[in-house]
Amino acid sequence: MNAAKENLWKAFRGLLMVWIIGLAIGETLMTWGIGNWPILGSIQAHITADATTYLLWQAVAIYVLVGGALIYSAVRFRASSMSDTGAPAYQKRTWAPFVVTWLALAIAINLANTIYPGMVGLEQLWGIQLDAKKPLVIDVTAQQWKWTFSYPKQGVTDVSKLVVPEGRTIDFVLRTKDVMHDFWIPAWGEKKDVIPNEVRHLFITPTALGTTATNPMMRVQCSLICGNGHPLMRAPVKVVTAADFKKWVANNSF
Amino acid sequence: MATNQMQVQPLDDMNGDKSAFTITMLYPLLRATFWGLTGYFAAAWITAAVTGNVLVGALPATVGYVAGMIGWLLGSGVWEGWIRRAFGGKEAPSYTGIERYFRFGPDSKSTAVRYVIFNIAAFFFAGLFAMAIRIELLTPDSTSWWMSEVMYNETFGIHGVIMLLGVVASAIVGGAGYYLLPLMVGARNVVYPKLLGLSWWLLPPAGLAVFLSPLIGGFQTGWWGYPPLAQNSGNGIVFYALGAATILIASLFGAINIAGTMVYMRAKGMSLGRVPIFIWGLFAAATILIVESPATYTGALMDLSDMIAGSHFYTGPTGHPLAYMDQFWFLFHPEVYVFILPAFAIWLEILPAAAKRPLFARGWAIAGLVGVSMLGAMLGVHHYFTAVSDARMPIFMTLTETVSVPTGFIYLSAIGTIWGGRLRINAAVLLILMAMMNFLVGGLTGIFNADVPADLQLHNTYWVVAHFHYTMLGGVIFTWIGALYWWFPKVTGRKINEFWGKFHAWWFFVFFNCTFFPMFIAGIDGMNRRIAIYLPYLHQINMFISISAFLLGAGFLIPLANLVYSWRYGPKADANPWGSKGLEWQVKSPTPYVPYPATIEPEVVGPNDNYAPGAKEPFVWVSTPSK
Numbered sequence: 001m002n003a004a005k006e007n008l009w010k011a012f013r014g015l016l017m018v019w020i021i022g023l024a025i026g027e028t029l030m031t032w033g034i035g036n037w038p039i040l041g042s043i044q045a046h047i048t049a050d051a052t053t054y055l056l057w058q059a060v061a062i063y064v065l066v067g068g069a070l071i072y073s074a075v076r077f078r079a080s081s082m083s084d085t086g087a088p089a090y091q092k093r094t095w096a097p098f099v100v101t102w103l104a105l106a107i108a109i110n111l112a113n114t115i116y117p118g119m120v121g122l123e124q125l126w127g128i129q130l131d132a133k134k135p136l137v138i139d140v141t142a143q144q145w146k147w148t149f150s151y152p153k154q155g156v157t158d159v160s161k162l163v164v165p166e167g168r169t170i171d172f173v174l175r176t177k178d179v180m181h182d183f184w185i186p187a188w189g190e191k192k193d194v195i196p197n198e199v200r201h202l203f204i205t206p207t208a209l210g211t212t213a214t215n216p217m218m219r220v221q222c223s224l225i226c227g228n229g230h231p232l233m234r235a236p237v238k239v240v241t242a243a244d245f246k247k248w249v250a251n252n253s254f
Numbered sequence: 255m256a257t258n259q260m261q262v263q264p265l266d267d268m269n270g271d272k273s274a275f276t277i278t279m280l281y282p283l284l285r286a287t288f289w290g291l292t293g294y295f296a297a298a299w300i301t302a303a304v305t306g307n308v309l310v311g312a313l314p315a316t317v318g319y320v321a322g323m324i325g326w327l328l329g330s331g332v333w334e335g336w337i338r339r340a341f342g343g344k345e346a347p348s349y350t351g352i353e354r355y356f357r358f359g360p361d362s363k364s365t366a367v368r369y370v371i372f373n374i375a376a377f378f379f380a381g382l383f384a385m386a387i388r389i390e391l392l393t394p395d396s397t398s399w400w401m402s403e404v405m406y407n408e409t410f411g412i413h414g415v416i417m418l419l420g421v422v423a424s425a426i427v428g429g430a431g432y433y434l435l436p437l438m439v440g441a442r443n444v445v446y447p448k449l450l451g452l453s454w455w456l457l458p459p460a461g462l463a464v465f466l467s468p469l470i471g472g473f474q475t476g477w478w479g480y481p482p483l484a485q486n487s488g489n490g491i492v493f494y495a496l497g498a499a500t501i502l503i504a505s506l507f508g509a510i511n512i513a514g515t516m517v518y519m520r521a522k523g524m525s526l527g528r529v530p531i532f533i534w535g536l537f538a539a540a541t542i543l544i545v546e547s548p549a550t551y552t553g554a555l556m557d558l559s560d561m562i563a564g565s566h567f568y569t570g571p572t573g574h575p576l577a578y579m580d581q582f583w584f585l586f587h588p589e590v591y592v593f594i595l596p597a598f599a600i601w602l603e604i605l606p607a608a609a610k611r612p613l614f615a616r617g618w619a620i621a622g623l624v625g626v627s628m629l630g631a632m633l634g635v636h637h638y639f640t641a642v643s644d645a646r647m648p649i650f651m652t653l654t655e656t657v658s659v660p661t662g663f664i665y666l667s668a669i670g671t672i673w674g675g676r677l678r679i680n681a682a683v684l685l686i687l688m689a690m691m692n693f694l695v696g697g698l699t700g701i702f703n704a705d706v707p708a709d710l711q712l713h714n715t716y717w718v719v720a721h722f723h724y725t726m727l728g729g730v731i732f733t734w735i736g737a738l739y740w741w742f743p744k745v746t747g748r749k750i751n752e753f754w755g756k757f758h759a760w761w762f763f764v765f766f767n768c769t770f771f772p773m774f775i776a777g778i779d780g781m782n783r784r785i786a787i788y789l790p791y792l793h794q795i796n797m798f799i800s801i802s803a804f805l806l807g808a809g810f811l812i813p814l815a816n817l818v819y820s821w822r823y824g825p826k827a828d829a830n831p832w833g834s835k836g837l838e839w840q841v842k843s844p845t846p847y848v849p850y851p852a853t854i855e856p857e858v859v860g861p862n863d864n865y866a867p868g869a870k871e872p873f874v875w876v877s878t879p880s881k
Contacts, residue, residue: 048710051705055708059699063694070690074677077673078679085833088610090675095670103618106658117707118707119651121705178482179482184714189711192640196569197573225474
């Protein structure tokens with residue numbers, strides 16, 4: 001029992017249609033999803049979200065191209081039943097144009113991703129950090145299970161609420177008193193582990209005014225398991241204008 | 255019985271002892287339990303008394319675990335089956351009947367069956383823990399009527415350790431792998447049969463200890479065991495560190511067998527180009543364990559030493575917790591390739607037989623398997639980009655992203671094999687097709703975590719939870735069940751129920767995606783991992799995830815019932831029900847005790863995936879040359 005010879009070029013035209021329809025649907029959904037992106041409250045958040053959204057476009061495209069080919073060929077080239085044991089006429093072990101195209105694309109996408117968004121994003125993040133001539137220094141102390149903030153140059157010590165001015169790069173100096181923690185403000189798009197016996201820095205330039213009450217993404221959240229109080233190891237955040245920050249400092253410094 | 259003894263066993267005995275099951279066959283199992291418990295409590299109590307500690311203290315628990323493990327192993331048959339001879343005694347006779355399933359022995363097939371049983375049991379209980387987690391997350395508040403935050407942390411920690419080390423680490427390698435390894439290379443057994451037997455007997459006490467860790471105080475760290483939290487949040491970390499180290503060493507014993515069997519035990523004519531692709535997948539996984547596991551179980555034991563012996567490797571004013579992270583992830587990133595590479599290889603083993611086409615671009619597929627395992631040694635650091643210095647970021651980002659290239663070869667090969675074939679889709683094939691679609695999502699979302707800028711936001715959020723469940727549950731577990739179905743006739747001589755197999759495949763696929771896809775969104779929306787309490791704005795999405803998870807979890811009872819029922823009452827299968835040209839299907843099903851009789855052995859004369867009409871059979875049977 002020899003199976004009928006498949007017309008593989010005709011099958012490929014069908015696959016092209018699957019790809020076109022799949023890409024149209026997938027990328028439309030992605031446009032909608034990215035349109036509903038949560039708040040981006042700092043320059044750094046824009047950089048990291050740019051990386052994420054770019055990779056999402058790309059992931060949808062690759063998913064449709066690879067997954068579409070897989071599903072399409074499984075459906076198109078299925079046997080009528082399990083008892084249909086006839087072998088297909090097409091028995092080639094390889095086909096160079098397919099393999100070479102795949103290999104070239106895989107290496108090219110990989111190389112491209114390393115450059116953008118990878119290295120470009122890092123270069124931008126490092127650039128802000130190196131350009132910040134006079135950053136606002138805030139000492140952050142993590143302990144089980146609370147955050148404490150001090151503003152050494154402003155003379156504000158040991159407050160439990162993070163108040164920062166808009167538009168100025170902040171150098172968060174991260175220390176922990178006990179175990180590892182992770183300093184994360186979801187709206188600011190970056191996080192940094194706080195490690196015992198080490199001092200770490202996180203540079204953030206807030207751009208959006210707001211408070212935790214108006215947007216829950218604006219909160220300090222411990223993001224590394226630190227014991228039973230971990231989920232509640234949060235602190236409120238308030239981003240204010242430069243003038244309001246001066247007033248706040250005047251009211252809170254000693 | 256040593257391998258060389260088995261090779262001279264006469265043909266008449268190849269089926270082994272046929273006597274029926276009697277209750278006395280359980281004796282070694284009961285003795286192992288009794289000696290293990292006695293060893294544990296005696297050693298723990300003496301240690302507690304001598305050191306003035308409590309019985310549940312860290313040091314008594316450690317000493318008790320070691321003594322209990324030794325008692326369990328000796329009781330299981332290691333004493334008379336292996337050790338006694340070293341003391342001048344006689345080695346026990348080898349058991350070829352049903353009793354070999356209940357005691358330590360050199361038979362790789364019964365070891366593999368025990369692996370499957372252990373994996374199913376571990377998956378069941380760790381799955382219940384997942385359900386408990388999702389009940390807690392039904393509401394944003396602390397849900398104190400269900401469990402406290404302490405219990406919640408213990409629950410996800412145990413869920414993680416058991417699912418990773420007790421299930422996916424040995425699901426495919428242990429069950430399908432150790433069963434098929436000798437059969438596929440044409441050997442009568444693996445290269446170190448007793449070591450392989452030992453590897454299974456190490457698992458039950460280790461798994462049990464992790465499950466029971468809350469009894470001595472639990473652990474709060476999740477499956478990472480990061481210091482210094484490990485040392486100050488409950489003595490259960492002792493069972494975590496010892497259990498993890500034990501299971502890693504058991505995996506290492508298996509890996510040595512895989513590598514050695516592939517190198518030394520292949521049938522005549524089986525050049526490396528003709529080694530079945532599944533064996534290549536096992537080999538690629540084994541090299542990872544051999545190279546990388548020592549760094550990591552050493553790290554776990556040093557973590558333990560900080561807890562019980564007053565050392566300060568990672569804790570105290572001079573300790574360096576980052577060093578632990580380096581050691582931990584040195585294996586535990588590539589460990590996920592240990593889980594997935596055999597799954598990749600299963601896809602490529604099953605697809606040619608199902609599509610009646612040769613494996614497409616076979617050389618590239620092997621390069622993919624080996625390439626992933628080689629790159630895997632170099633990229634554990636991408637698990638803590640948020641902790642390392644800036645200078646380390648680019649290299650580990652680049653290396654991690656490079657893994658996508660060899661991984662892609664697997665898809666290249668799979669699509670090329672189906673294309674132009676005649677794919678017969680049964681429950682097993684359906685499950686592996688779904689596994690490929692799931693793993694595609696898991697792999698693509700991994701790029702976000704490899705890309706440092708994106709990872710700085712997504713790290714430790716539900717994005718990561720979704721990502722690794724897509725690879726581990728969606729990729730490995732789907733493939734595992736598919737493999738159990740595909741080789742079920744080989745082991746039992748019966749077929750599974752195809753309708754229920756396909757039904758639950760669709761059930762899984764729908765509810766798996768409903769459970770884990772929304773987690774990507776939750777992660778982007780700022781939900782971090784390992785929290786019993788979350789903010790109310792995330793309530794709706796978590797409700798949806800939880801309800802989907804309950805339906806997904808309930809669905810796993812279907813394959814369980816299917817396997818158990820089919821084992822007893824399923825329709826009888828032919829020796830080669832799928833028309834495969836694999837060597838393992840050329841012997842009787844169920845596999846006789848000695849798969850290749852003493853006087854005859856297979857010689858490989860062609861590729862085992864040539865399905866062209868009228869193609870020459872890949873194997874001929876030649877008589878074994880006398881010594």
